Amino acid sequence: MSHHQPPKTLTRLLQLICREEFYEELQGDLEERYYRDVEEKGTSKARRKYNLEMIRLIRPSVIKSPTISKSMNQLSMLRNYTVVAFRNIKRQKLFSAINIIGLAISMAVGLITISFITEMESYDEFHTNLNRLYRIGTTRTNHINDSNDYASTSLLLGDRLEEEYAAADQVVSMFKGLWGDLNKDEKLFNFSGLYTSHNFFEAFSFTLKSGNPQTALAEPNSMVITEDLAMKVFGSIDVVGETVKKGNLVFTITGIANNPPKNSHIQFDALASLATIRNMEEYEYLFEWNTMWSSYVYVMLPQNHNITDLKIILDKIVTDENSKMETFSMNPNIDAMADIFPGDGQYNQLGNMMQKSYIKQVIILALIVLFSACFNYANLSIARSLKRAKEIGIRKVIGARKSQLFNQFVLEAIVVAFISLVFAFGLFVILRPSFIALDYSTIKTTTLELTPQIILYFVAFAILIGALAGMIPSALMTKFSPLAVLKGISMRGDRGISIRKVMVAVQFTLSIGLATLVYLTYQQYQFALNFDLGFTTNNILNVDLHGNKPEVLRSAFEQLPEVKMVSHSSLIPSTGNLNSDEAKIVGEIDSIVTYSNYVDANYLQNFDHELIAGENFRETGDDQMIVNETFLNAFGIKNNQDALGKRITYYDRNRTIVGVVKDFHYGTIYNTIKPFAFLHKPELQPEYFNLKIQSTNILTTLDKLDEVWSEIDPHHEFDGTFYDVQIQGFYKHMEAKMKMYGLLAVIAISISMLGLLGMVIYTTESRIKELTIRKVLGASVSNLIILVGSNFSWIFLFATAISIPASYYLYQQLSNSIAHKAPLNLFELIYGAIPIIAISLLVILSQSLKAAQTNPAETLRND
Amino acid sequence: MKGTYLGEFQEIVLLTIIVLAENAYGVSIQDEIELRTKRSVSRGALHTALMRLEEKGFIQSEYGGATAERGGRRKRFYAVTNLGRSALNEAKSVRDELWSLIPNVQGQ
Numbered sequence: 001m002s003h004h005q006p007p008k009t010l011t012r013l014l015q016l017i018c019r020e021e022f023y024e025e026l027q028g029d030l031e032e033r034y035y036r037d038v039e040e041k042g043t044s045k046a047r048r049k050y051n052l053e054m055i056r057l058i059r060p061s062v063i064k065s066p067t068i069s070k071s072m073n074q075l076s077m078l079r080n081y082t083v084v085a086f087r088n089i090k091r092q093k094l095f096s097a098i099n100i101i102g103l104a105i106s107m108a109v110g111l112i113t114i115s116f117i118t119e120m121e122s123y124d125e126f127h128t129n130l131n132r133l134y135r136i137g138t139t140r141t142n143h144i145n146d147s148n149d150y151a152s153t154s155l156l157l158g159d160r161l162e163e164e165y166a167a168a169d170q171v172v173s174m175f176k177g178l179w180g181d182l183n184k185d186e187k188l189f190n191f192s193g194l195y196t197s198h199n200f201f202e203a204f205s206f207t208l209k210s211g212n213p214q215t216a217l218a219e220p221n222s223m224v225i226t227e228d229l230a231m232k233v234f235g236s237i238d239v240v241g242e243t244v245k246k247g248n249l250v251f252t253i254t255g256i257a258n259n260p261p262k263n264s265h266i267q268f269d270a271l272a273s274l275a276t277i278r279n280m281e282e283y284e285y286l287f288e289w290n291t292m293w294s295s296y297v298y299v300m301l302p303q304n305h306n307i308t309d310l311k312i313i314l315d316k317i318v319t320d321e322n323s324k325m326e327t328f329s330m331n332p333n334i335d336a337m338a339d340i341f342p343g344d345g346q347y348n349q350l351g352n353m354m355q356k357s358y359i360k361q362v363i364i365l366a367l368i369v370l371f372s373a374c375f376n377y378a379n380l381s382i383a384r385s386l387k388r389a390k391e392i393g394i395r396k397v398i399g400a401r402k403s404q405l406f407n408q409f410v411l412e413a414i415v416v417a418f419i420s421l422v423f424a425f426g427l428f429v430i431l432r433p434s435f436i437a438l439d440y441s442t443i444k445t446t447t448l449e450l451t452p453q454i455i456l457y458f459v460a461f462a463i464l465i466g467a468l469a470g471m472i473p474s475a476l477m478t479k480f481s482p483l484a485v486l487k488g489i490s491m492r493g494d495r496g497i498s499i500r501k502v503m504v505a506v507q508f509t510l511s512i513g514l515a516t517l518v519y520l521t522y523q524q525y526q527f528a529l530n531f532d533l534g535f536t537t538n539n540i541l542n543v544d545l546h547g548n549k550p551e552v553l554r555s556a557f558e559q560l561p562e563v564k565m566v567s568h569s570s571l572i573p574s575t576g577n578l579n580s581d582e583a584k585i586v587g588e589i590d591s592i593v594t595y596s597n598y599v600d601a602n603y604l605q606n607f608d609h610e611l612i613a614g615e616n617f618r619e620t621g622d623d624q625m626i627v628n629e630t631f632l633n634a635f636g637i638k639n640n641q642d643a644l645g646k647r648i649t650y651y652d653r654n655r656t657i658v659g660v661v662k663d664f665h666y667g668t669i670y671n672t673i674k675p676f677a678f679l680h681k682p683e684l685q686p687e688y689f690n691l692k693i694q695s696t697n698i699l700t701t702l703d704k705l706d707e708v709w710s711e712i713d714p715h716h717e718f719d720g721t722f723y724d725v726q727i728q729g730f731y732k733h734m735e736a737k738m739k740m741y742g743l744l745a746v747i748a749i750s751i752s753m754l755g756l757l758g759m760v761i762y763t764t765e766s767r768i769k770e771l772t773i774r775k776v777l778g779a780s781v782s783n784l785i786i787l788v789g790s791n792f793s794w795i796f797l798f799a800t801a802i803s804i805p806a807s808y809y810l811y812q813q814l815s816n817s818i819a820h821k822a823p824l825n826l827f828e829l830i831y832g833a834i835p836i837i838a839i840s841l842l843v844i845l846s847q848s849l850k851a852a853q854t855n856p857a858e859t860l861r862n863d
Numbered sequence: 864m865k866g867t868y869l870g871e872f873q874e875i876v877l878l879t880i881i882v883l884a885e886n887a888y889g890v891s892i893q894d895e896i897e898l899r900t901k902r903s904v905s906r907g908a909l910h911t912a913l914m915r916l917e918e919k920g921f922i923q924s925e926y927g928g929a930t931a932e933r934g935g936r937r938k939r940f941y942a943v944t945n946l947g948r949s950a951l952n953e954a955k956s957v958r959d960e961l962w963s964l965i966p967n968v969q970g971q
Contacts, residue, residue, distance in 0.1 A: 022910070028936030029889035029906055035932050056907035061914045 006034045007047050009453075010054035017063045026057060042205070044126050051452060077404070078411075085412040088388075089419075095384060096416070098758045099377050102751045103420035106373035107465060108427035109747060112435050113366040114457050115428075115448045120354055123263045123341040123445075127205045129300055132169070133337035134307075136161075136297045136314065137346060142328045142582075146593075149333065151296070151340075152348040155274075155287050157317060157332070158197075158297035165313045170203040170300040172196060175286060176350065177294060178272050181715065182233055183245040188715045189233050191225075193270035195277055203300040204266065211240050211255020217273040223251035226259045229269040249276065262447060265341040265351045289321045292330065296350050298337075310334065327582065327591075352444035365744045368510050372748050374469040375503040376755040377413060381473035382500055383762040388477070389485035396482040405478040413470025414463055421462040434743075439736040472499070501795060504759060507752040508799035508836070513807040514745035516832035520811045520824075521738045527669070527822035528731050533574050534664025536608040537723035541705075542572050543689040544719040548712065550686055556708045562695040563705075567602035568686035572723070573666040575730045583675070585635065586647040586654050592634050594627075594650065594675040595666060598686065603678065604661065606692055613640035614659030617680040624680045625650070626659040631675035650677065668730060669820040691720070749836055756792070757843050764788060764851040772856040781852045788848035789841070796840065800833045807832075869921075869954050875900065876912045877921060877951055880941050888927065888938040913941065921947030 015023060030053055037046035089096040127133060136157060141147035158173035165171070179192035200206070201213035208216065209227060216224050223244070230237045230253075233244065242253050251272060260267050277283040285291050299310065314332045322329045335343075342354035395405060432448050476499070545553065550568060557563050571577045584591035601617040603609075604626070617624050625648060629640075637643045646657045663673050695701040702720070709718035721729075764771070771784055779787075808829060815821065869877070879895045880887040889906065896904050916922045927938040943951075 024936045025889060025939040026906065026910065028933035028938065029893075031936070032890050032930075032933045033893075033906075053906050056905040057910070059907050059911060061911040062907065 006031055006050050009456075010051055014054055014057060017058070019062065019064050022062060026062070030054070030057075043128055055452060081408045081411050082415060084391075084408070085415040088412065089416065092384060094761070095380050095758060098754045099380060099416055100420050100423065102373045102376045102754045103417060103465065103469070104423035104427060105747055106369045106751060107417070107420055107424035107462070108431060109366045109369045109744070110461060110465070111424055111428040111458055112431060112448065113362055114461060115450070115454050116362060116435070116446060117359065118451075118454055118457065119263065119446060119448065120342050120359060124265055124337055126261050126264070127337065129203065129205070130337055132301050132303065132305060133203065134299050134301065134310070135335045135337065135340060136299065137333040137335055138292050139331045139333055140292065140328060141331070142593075149346045150292065150348045151335075151346040151350060152292050152294055153297050153332065154289050154292040154321075154330070155295045155297070156289050156321065157314075158295075159287065160317045160321075161297065161299065161313065164317065165299075165310070167302065167305075167309060168299050169302050170199045170298075172200055172203045172298045172300070173274055174200075174296040174298070174350070175274065175277070175294065176296070177277075177286075178246075178270060180246060182229075182270070184233050189229070191229055191269040193225075193268040193272065194266075195272050195274045197274050200271060203298060206260055206264075206266075207258050209237060209256040209258055213255070216255035217271060218275070219254075220273060220275040220278075221249065221251050222254040222273040222276070223270055224255040224257050224272075225253060225270045226257050226268070228259050230256050251276075265349075265353070267351045289330070290325065290328070293348055307334065352441065354441050354445050358439065358441065361740075365514075365740070368514070369744055369748050369751065370465065372507050372510055372751045372755075374465065375507050376751060376758070377416070377469035378472040379500050379503050379755055380758045380762070381409075381413075381470075382476055383759065385473060385477045385480075386766075389480055392477055392480050393482040393485040396480075397486070402478045406474045409474035409477055410467055410470040413474075414466030417462045417466030417469065420465075421458065425458070438740050440732060500759070504752075504755065504792075505795045505798050507748075507755055508795060508840075509803040509806075511745070511749045511752045511803075512799050512833045512836055513803035513810075514741060514748050515836055516804055516807040516829060517811055518738065518741045518745050519828075519832040520808070521734065521741055523822045523824070523828075524669075524815065524818065525731060525734045525738055527820075528734060529728060531665065531669055531820065534609075534662065537574075537727065539693050540606070540723040541691045541693050541720045542723055542726060543691060543705075543709075545687060545689060546713065546716040546719065547685075548716075550689070552712055553689065553709070556712060557689065557691060557705070560701075560704055560708065562693055562701045563691050564694050565602055565606050565692040567606040567690045568600050568688060569603060569690060570598035570687050572688060572726060573597060574668060575726045576668055578667065578671075581651050583631075583648050583650040583677070586649050592675055594631060594677055596625075596650070596677045596679050597666070598679045598681060600680070600686070603690070606690055609664065610662040611659050612662055614644045614657070616659060617678075618658075623653050623655040624658045625655045626661055626678040626680075627657055628661055628673070628676040629663045630673050631677060632660065634675045648677075651679070655679070665820075669818055672819045690723075749839075753839060753843060756840055757847070760788070760792070760844055760847040763791060764847050768851055768854065768859050771851050772854060772859045775852065776856050776860075781849070784852040785845060785848045788851070789844050792840070792844055796837050800830065800837070804829050804833065869950055870912075872908070873912050873916055873921075874951065874954060876909065877916065877943055877947055880922060880943050881948075881951075885940075887941045892941070916947070919946075919950075920944060921950055 011027070014027065018026065030050060033053075034046050034050045037049055041049075124130065135151065136153050138150045138153045139147055140150060155173050155175065158171055161168065162171045173196065175195040178195050180190070181188040182191050183189075196217060198215070198218040200217055201208065207213075208224070211224065216222060225233070227237055230239055234242065237256050239253050240255060244251050244253065257271070277286065286295065301307070301310065311334065314334075318330065318332055342356050342359055343349075344353070344355045344357060392405060395408075436442050436446050436448060554566055554568075557566055571579055578595055579597065580593055580595045582591035583594040599617075601619055604611060604616055611626075612629075614626070617626070627643065632638075632640065632643050637646070640660045643657050643660055648655050648657060661678070665671070665673065666676050667673075691705075693701060705720060706718040767788075771787075774784060774787075875896060876892065879892050879899070883891055883895060889909065893904055893906060893909055896909075913922070913924075917924065922941050922943050924939050924941045927940045929935050929937045
């Protein structure tokens with residue numbers, strides 16, 4: 001029997017609402033079926049079925065009917081409250097609309113947040129052995145005590161664990177290097193996957209459609225492909241036993257896997273046996289201790305395991321292996337499978353990752369918007385409470401207790417929240433695609449699909465929001481003394497007004513703060529795009545060679561008149577790609593981390609790099625390097641000329657410095673300039689061509705390049721991108737952040753404007769007599785506007801004074817990792833606040849003008 | 864004759880209880896119906912039907928032994944009463960009579 005309990009949430013609900021005489025029978029029946037389904041169909045299916053059955057049990061013949069006398073009375077009171085609630089909503093159409101629209105917009109944000117978090121929490125939960133699975137990651141420390149955390153580790157660690165840790169149920173190793181093109185009858189299909197151990201399917205709950213999960217990955221050159229990939233390559237899923245090629249390797253298909261669930265951090269199109277590469281010379285380095293960049297080790301421990309045993313074994317292995325290394329040490333980190341996604345702080349993740357900090361930001365921003373809308377509701381309800389004072393008084397005189405009145409007003413708020421929920425749900429459906437498109441990580445990991453569980457959360461959420469919004473006004477209104485209100489004493493000047501002002505102030509603080517944040521992010525984004533890198537990127541088209549031989553392509557490209565120059569490089573700097581190793585002067589001991597790029601002799605000229613000493617690469621000759629000024633500083637070389645001819649050990653070779661270039665930004669705005677070297681090695685296969693294009697019609701030129709490319713390589717699409725576009729691509733995350741802040745700012749601002757509108761209308765309406773008397777006595781229109789406006793002006797001052805420093809501080813915290821920040825004029829900080837204050841003034845102006853222009857006879861003739 | 868009317872689903876439930884004899888409780892009834900009719904039956908729908916049948920006096924029930932896979936809860940076994948059997952018979956004879964009035968069904 002499985003030890004997994006059926007889901008608890010709905011079970012509790014049934015216990016609560018089910019008639020006692022049926023509970024034992026029904027719960028027993030459902031549980032019996034659940035355990036059988038777990039055995040036959042797996043946990044997740046069984047859970048779904050169980051939940052569905054539970055929901056279908058909610059019917060009159062099962063649930064308790066309220067006991068007769070007392071609850072009948074409560075029931076009819078409840079009905080009365082609901083009727084009164086609807087009457088109030090109808091009577092005050094404008095205020096109700098403001099409340100419902102405001103709540104609906106903010107609740108839509110809330111719904112997105114709820115479904116987003118629920119989805120993120122569901123990651124990897126489908127593994128039956130979830131609680132027994134652990135991943136071993138690495139903290140790598142170099143000799144100057146720089147350390148980084150990686151999700152990856154050495155395959156050697158996996159091998160040694162397998163041998164020395166017999167208590168583990170399974171040790172699964174993976175290597176990410178299975179990607180590229182699958183070759184089936186000379187047709188190529190792009191794919192990516194993992195080399196992995198034979199016990200992959202025993203540790204993880206991925207399932208096979210056909211093939212034997214125990215043996216599918218046991219033999220060398222075995223491959224399991226997913227249903228999707230099988231359809232793409234073969235057009236059928238009945239292909240066990242067929243063969244495919246990848247490079248020189250021939251694989252036999254030994255199984256068809258069901259596509260991995262979307263909410264799994266391990267994703268693959270194909271799995272190949274690790275045995276395939278275990279004894280190949282070119283992959284020998286993979287099984288060495290210092291190779292840890294793209295290999296992963298997962299361990300499944302026995303039931304009732306003790307994690308300390310694993311730690312002790314790991315310590316022993318690591319101490320042993322580290323003692324053989326000189327320049328660095330590696331220490332293992334154990335991550336429980338359930339804690340891997342969402343996660344942060346680790347490099348080299350196996351699959352797509354969602355940052356915990358991103359989730360936190362979404363939650364905080366959603367809370368801001370929600371509070372804002374709840375405040376609106378509270379504010380307007382308090383403002384209108386005078387109109388309902390008589391109702392409250394009469395209810396009290398008849399005998400309503402305080403708690404009953406409190407419940408009534410909270411219920412009213414919940415009714416409004418439910419009406420808003422309907423609109424919010426519509427907005428949720430509309431906004432869903434834009435939210436997913438906001439960020440690279442959400443595109444890869446988020447679907448926001450609706451499940452019965454999430455719908456249930458939505459309903460609970462509406463009740464919660466209603467209760468929250470209704471709390472403050474209910475508490476205030478129930479305090480009214482029946483005698484006072486029935487006599488008709490005005491309540492102006494009581495403390496409800498100050499609470500209202502505080503709430504408006506908080507709303508405006510949040511709105512102005514968000515707007516300032518948007519402005520700052522926008523400034524930084526623009527700064528990043530126009531950042532002076534120290535070399536020219538104009539008109540450079542970077543072409544990914546996809547492993548093609550450079551010579552043929554180079555001469556073909558050079559024949560086009562629009563191509564002025566062709567250079568090549570192993571990576572594209574300033575787009576977030578870095579390459580580094582430790583460099584030292586030949587014969588000396590101290591080494592310094594140096595970044596680098598393999599380029600050819602054309603490169604410096606192509607990008608207008610300024611050579612301040614020495615000369616460019618010669619096409620022939622031994623390994624040459626050109627270094628930047630920081631490199632010289634780091635090695636304590638004072639004079640540029642002194643550097644020339646120095647021999648440097650770097651990437652396992654001795655190289656000669658032939659030139660020095662002016663410092664430039666090979667990194668992004670997140671990096672400071674560190675030692676850097678251009679390396680020259682003619683025989684090395686370049687990854688990219690950099691074409692300098694001079695053309696009046698870019699599109700035709702691109703077409704021509706495409707044509708040249710497809711003649712030489714028909715298998716791959718021509719993959720050329722302008723440098724500036726690539727840089728912009730790197731800063732996409734910043735743009736996404738800006739959009740997210742921007743969207744929420746717009747929502748928060750609209751909600752507070754709605755609130756302000758309501759408040760101003762209320763103020764002018766309740767003071768209309770005072771205003772008209774003043775008018776009759778000779779006050780001018782502008783006098784009256786100032787009178788009404790001064791009521792609100794200090795709110796803006798207060799909100800601006802608090803929010804601008806706060807959001808500036810917050811922005812500094814959020815952008816901690818940025819090395820090159822946009823210069824900021826302190827005066828610019830109020831740019832975010834200006835439009836908000838301007839709109840608010842317009843709102844106040846329009847309403848007070850309306851009041852001031854009323855004909856005094858209209859309002860006074862009834863008295 | 865209000866009160867003794869037998870709906871189609873209720874009839875199936877009654878027949879299933881007779882078929883299962885000593886072993887007729889929630890899960891087994893649900894399984895048997897799903898097996899025979901090839902349609903999925905929710906426990907909730909079954910519960911409603913069972914309650915109706917018990918109200919009409921067509922079935923009676925009693926608790927049996929507890930088992931571990933039910934979290935230690937007892938099963939409730941159902942049995943068809945004589946009244947239930949005669950209601951079934953009556954339903955069947957009404958149908959038989961109607962069928963006999965149709966000339967040569969197979970020929971259609």
